[in-house]
Amino acid sequence: MTDLTLKGLETGRAQVRGGVRMVPLLRRRPVEGLRLHPRLTGGDIAVVGSQRRPRYIGYVPHAYVATWGGEAASAAYGTWLSEVERGAPSGAEAERAAREEAAGAPPRIKLFGLRRQVQRTDRTRLRFLPLHLAMEGYLSLHFGGPDIAWKEWSRTTLRRGLSPREEDSYLGVQVRGLAEALRTFEIVRGQCGVALYVGDELASVVVTPHPEDYRALHPTLVLDMFGEAIYRNATFVAESPHLHAPLRTRGVSDLAGLRAALEEQRASWRDFHDETMLAPLTDADYTLTPVYRMGEFRLDRFLPSFDPARTNHIGEAIVREDGEPGYLKTFVLSNAQTKRGHLLSKLAAAGWHLDATAASLATDRRGLITRMRSAGMEHLLRQDILDRFWAGNPNP
């Protein structure tokens, strides 16, 4: 269990547009030795896994390419322009698409295969799909199902685990007001990230290693995944108020005093944001899973503690050895999603034993089954147990 720090990042002033509040995160100097590029994949639908046995099929609007090592280091000084795809598709699938287009093929949904979620495309270049690591980490949580074949679980559960497991997410353009907020957002000099609030709930934190990367990736935020909580918030909330600390001008009689008051006001906003608004993200404990190591950087995905009393964020990060995040992207879980994760964690911790789990949740069997029902997991149980539950049996 570790916690998440936004080391090396400073909070800027929030910009509010409708129900969306965007707080820029600034770096004094870029992370050296790492760059991120947007990469349009050239297709509409991605199949992860080999073509014969796809692991899953997803709508993937874009992917990121991380470059590290000497090539990226020179770019970090802003003197070198990368020859990385620059938004234009490249590689075998793009060639095929171009060939088809030249042959006058009718427009169609383009399909392309990715063998893995994270794939090295060159010696110091890594392609990955944003938030897919994090989402997959959440979906595959205790995916295998019970380790011990307790008689209460159905045969399908014992044989195939939790499959199929599904969660909803929404494209950024479907989140009301987000595209407009991104359009009118004024990118600050030195900005390397943004904390995005929808209805004043933290929706996502995005961090990039270099300001140029942020500038390039900013418009792609509308192609990112957002959870159902964000979608719902955006649909129902009113305009976010301008949160600001009052300017303390009592006793001020000259310009120096006024400037001091202004600086105090700005500092108090930064403190408020870092300590209160970002707290749901930074205060929680996370389980980190390293996915890929590239030089002095490590690509991790992290899962929260699934505490139902607070908002939980899943996400992925590229962290340097000294703990400075070069890349970070988070996804907020809705209450229902948190509860599902919480229930699964408790079940796994108790070895999938119903009574033990019920005891750890301070309830009885009926209470546990009720909870599983509301989390949409009742189908994991055997039918006769459910029948007894429906019949009102106190101990099904």
Place this chain on the structure above:
Amino acid sequence: MRDTPDGDTYTDLLDCEDVLRFANAAISGTGQREFRTGAAGQRLTLDFLHDYVRVNFRDLYAASLALDVNDHNAARIVHGLLSDPGEPGAAALDRRTEGALVSQRLAHMPPQRVYRLFRRLAAERVNNRRTRTVIARWISRRRDLAFDAVKYRAGLTAAARHAHLRLPGEVSAFCFSPPHRAGSFATPLLESYREAHYTVEAAYELPLSVGEGFAAKHGVPRKEFLSRARASATGGELLRLDRSLRGHGLEGADLRRVGLTRLCSYVLALPVADREERREELTAALRAAARRIAGGQAGTWGPTAAVLDDSYSSFGSPVKRNRPLAVALACHFVLEELSVRYTPHWVSGRRDALTVRPEGATPLAETIMDALEDGPERLVVVSDGHDDAPPVPAALLDAWRTRVDPDRRTAAVHLNPVMDADEMEPARLAGSVPTVGIRDASALPSLVELARFGEGRSGLAELREHLDRRVAAYIADVDEKRTVQEVR
């Protein structure tokens, strides 16, 4: 009803605020898409404001033609005055003054806008005696009606038909007879137009926008056409074609005669590298244009500090690209001429005015502090009024006005080039600093004068007085001209 110390009732103060709101919106709003609101929202707001002020304050509505209301809104005001005769007994200017204001304003408007207004009147069947007189008078004052007949044929035809005019000489035949019956013309321009259908040589004598079509018809290469047609092109057309001219290796537009704000838009459309390369030429042209605006007032202002907004929002919108930034840049050059000691403060912290670009955030409060620390006599803020955290600069300016500078050693004014459709006026910075709309920097000196009414301390009576003075000055020269016209 309680009275203020000046004798104005609170109703008067509110009326004053309404009228100023309209004036500011009519100065900066053009019904086009802005950075934050779409065209529909802008138009809806303008519609409401025009109707409200025309019905309730018809005299002030007409008088606002004498203010620096932009051409779009001036045409709308004229349209409103002509199509709505007004309630009997409502406060209105006497018809002579109103008519003089209308004809004076139309005389200063670009002809294509006037013809568009006439066509709108015709389409809406506004055909009272007054409308016919306005159209007839405007057309009788055109310098070269044959030119108008060629360049604005549809407009002139519609206007003449609508106002029952008999166009003089061959222009009537040109406009109304079918070509085979009209035959050839004695007027050179009309004859060129007829000939241009058959020979390209004649096309070069026509106005550029008309000749262009004939050249394309005859298949003349663009470069050859541009090199010969520049003689007949207007300044505005040349400026618009400048990039095309330079691309073909021809000499670009002459920047010495161009108006300042348009010149600023031109400069901002150039890539930064080009601006660096042509720095001396551009700076000289900008300074000269600013000097023309300042005129006799050059060097009459005390120390002035300006806060100029070059944040990303000053990009405006694709339909009015870089307009807010162009206005800020133009104000920069005008203030440089007006003031004896002038210090610019761009919001981005840039020092060089010529290479500004719309980029970055808006830390207005900090920049205003920087500007105030120069200790100026006058503070001018040119911004769309959207700070990152809007309440902060408002609180800052209020505190400055009440605690640091209560006896008004420094006069402050906020010029806003963008109308906020939701606020129904250009967004304000703070209650203590008056906000005025701006569209063209040439109006800057008179706008700063108008700003004092926005402080909420001078009432309707004073505003009426101010407007009366402006109206009298505005129509003074029209009266002289009228005698000339009547002699002719």
